[in-house]
Amino acid sequence: MAPPLAFQAGLFGDCPVEAAIRQLADDSSTEERGAIYTRREVVDFMLDLAGYSAERDLTRLRFLEPSFGAGDFLLPAIERLLSAANRAGHGFALDDCIRAVELHRDTYESTFAKVVQTLMAWGHSEEGSRHLARRWLICDDFLLAPMRGAFDVVVGNPPYVRQELIPEALLNEYRARYSTLYDRADLYVPFMQRALELLADGGEQCFICADRWMKNKYGAPLRRFITTRFRLKAYVDLSEASAFHSEVIAYPAITLIARVMPGATRVAVVTDVERLAELTSGLMGSGSEGTSDVRLVGSLPADGEPWVLAEEDSLSLIRRLEGAFPTLEQAGCKVGIGVATGADRAFIGLMDELGVEDDRKLPLAMTRDIDSGEVRWRGFGVINPFRDDGRLVDLAAYPKLRAFLEERRDIIANRHVAKKDPSRWFRTIDRITPSLAVEPKLLIPDIKGHAQVVFEDGRLYPHHNLYFVTASEWDLRALQAVLLSDLTRFFIASYSTRMRGGFLRFQAQYLRRIRLPFWKDVPSDMRSRLGAAARALDVPACNGAVAELYGLTEADMALTRNEGAQRR
Structure with missing residues (x-):
């Protein structure tokens, strides 16, 4: 099998970016690739919603699948194309109808074989089937691969990958190319940007992925990008539906975005994917009224503000x-989040068992301490490697602390924050400000179905799963x-x-939205x-x-x- 196009073209030469691509192409795990597979009912609905229906002459359209994986979207799209081609009598004039990209080499080869089998089952010769598969399928990184021409329909499930799992050299290359890869954005964000950039006038992109970008801080550049050039035509909330073959904690949604003039968005909430097909006509409508299952939302803010649908x-x-x-x-009022250590088993323990100097540990408030709605401290504490001025302590001045940390050095020094700056290997991810422990505050767990707000009178330092609110006047x-x-x-x-399950994120960025x-x-x-x-x-x-x-x-x-x- 030929190497990815980026290697064939010599775009990066012998450099860390190429090495990172090779690693992901040859050796990456499912988690590293963000591979989640989509149920057929969802696939058929999304193809219909994007207008990729066998009733149309699909031989005149160009279809793109940016991360085809096992072929969940690609194979049904091919079947629709072949059905339309047979009806239209275009024979083998299909070379330019489909482009589909997959980075992982083994997955590419497996799906390549499925495509050939599908084409042969529809009456194509083995030679002709392999020819079309080679024309259609690309083994490469979608975010870096050269792509020619515009596409009328883009459909798929972009990879859901946290930035920490992307090699640094490759991440830097992505950042240089994609303005939407901002703050803590996941990989699906630049996938959306590039797919939209490849849309023809009037073209439509239909993706299923997490909907965090629509409201989170990191989604602001993508929201601006969309509202200035495109229209969010439809949004389908699937947070309570089983859209994938495996369980995911991310909150999935289907978005239909078109390169057309801005306008209203059609919104639906679905709890059972079996009912998706019933919504198609209502979501594709062009009138000024919604339906019993589909409602209309006016124009979206163009300044990157969260989209409230x-x-x-x-x-x-x-x-x-x-x-x-x-x-x-x-x-x-001030809103903040508690300390993240990056190695809780090394930095956190029962106060009496943390064998360091007394001024190097702080009593810690954790989620379980406030489950009752009041503080019931269980006696845990956190190691504090920081001085009051924010600089790290001199370990030579704290022999107990030094011995404690050295005993756990393998765990502590293996964190990303420690590798980034080995001279500060023993710092916690977040700086600890001891004065916060003695300041009265309200503690709020991150994930809850209802607001749990607990008063803490100024004895404990919050853990990273807790947000806190302090007040200078209230x-x-x-x-x-x-x-x-x-x-x-x-x-x-x-x-x-x-x-x-109806749970919400009580994060700082949302708490700051509250009016008072x-x-x-x-x-x-x-x-x-x-x-x-x-x-x-x-x-x-x-x-x-x-x-x-x-x-x-x-x-x-x-x-x-x-x-x-x-x-x-």
């Missing part, structure tokens, strides 16, 4: 609150009542991506009501006080309680 009434409430009140941080108990309310969950659900009055504008009796409701963990009382504080009507509160409105 909420019901019209819910979106109106969000915008009204955003126009009337400052953000949480503008109102004098009383923390009163703030706790606001954050426990349905209004807060409404804000989080509007901006957060959603996980299977200035403390000076809160009447004294309201301050007392909020504080009392929080101390009693009385959510209905929190909701009642918050409704009055924000001037919400009963209809507004009904929206904040409505699960359907909170879905998107």
Whole structure:
């Protein structure tokens, strides 16, 4: 089998980028490639949605599959093309109809054989079948491979790969080429950018992948890229459906994006993939009205702001609150996340068993310590290698700490952060600021189905699965009542991506979206009501006080309680 095109063309020569591509092509695991395989019901729906239907003369269209894997999308697309070609009588004039790319060599060879078998089953000779397969299939890195011409239809499931799994030289090459590979963006983001760049005028891209990019910080450049040149025609939320052959924790969605003028987006929520076919006509409609299962959302923000695909009434409430009140941080609060060590088994243990100097360890608040809604500390602590000024301590001045760390050096020095700067091998990933431990704060677990906001009076340092909120003006108990309310969950659900089972991400970027009055504008009796409701963990009382504080009507509160409105 021929090597990937990037090697044939000599694009990189003998360099780390080429070595990284070879490693992924020859030796990578399924996890490293981000390979997840899609159910046939989903595949057929996406091909229909993108207009790649055998009823059309597909011989006049160019089809692209950027990461074909085992052929979940490619083989059905080929069958549709062959059916349309037989009906149109074009014979073998199919050389330019399909391009499909796969980097992993063994997967490429396996699917190549399937393509040949499929063509032969449709009456093509073995020689003709191999000819078409060689024309159609490319063994290469889609993000680097030369691609000629534009495509009318792009369909697929781009690889879901975290940046930490991509060799540094290759990641740098991707960053140089793709403006959307920003912050902590996963690999599917530049896949989307390149696929969209390859679309012909009027062409359509239909992908199934995680929908984090639509609301997360790292998705801002991709959102701007799309709204300035393309239109999000349809969005199908599959977070509660089984769209793949294996379970995934990522929250999948189908997006249909076209190189056409901006316009409304058709939105649907699906819990059973067996019902997808019923939605096709409603999602492909061009009228100004939705259906019972498909609703319309107006134009999307063009400035990279998160895409809130909420019901019209819910979106109106969000915008009204955003126009009337400052953000949480503008109102004098600070949002942060606890410490990530990169090696918890080395840095974290029971306080009494951490054999270091007393000023080199801090009591640690972990998720299990606040499961009850109140702090019930289990006695764990974290090693602190930082001085108060933020610099690392001199290990020579702390013989117990040095011995403790050296005993665990193999674990600690093997982390990415340690390899990046071996002279600072014993640092935690995040800097530890000891003053945070003694500051009263609210602790909020990352992943929950409802807002869990726990008051901590200033004794513990938060672990990395906990977000914290401190306040310079607001009383923390009163703030706790606001954050426990349905209004807060409404804000989080509007901006957060959603996980299977209805769980939300209570991350800093979403918490910062919450609107909050200035403390000076809160009447004294309201301050007392909020504080009392929080101390009693009385959510209905929190909701009642918050409704009055924000001037919400009963209809507004009904929206904040409505699960359907909170879905998107």
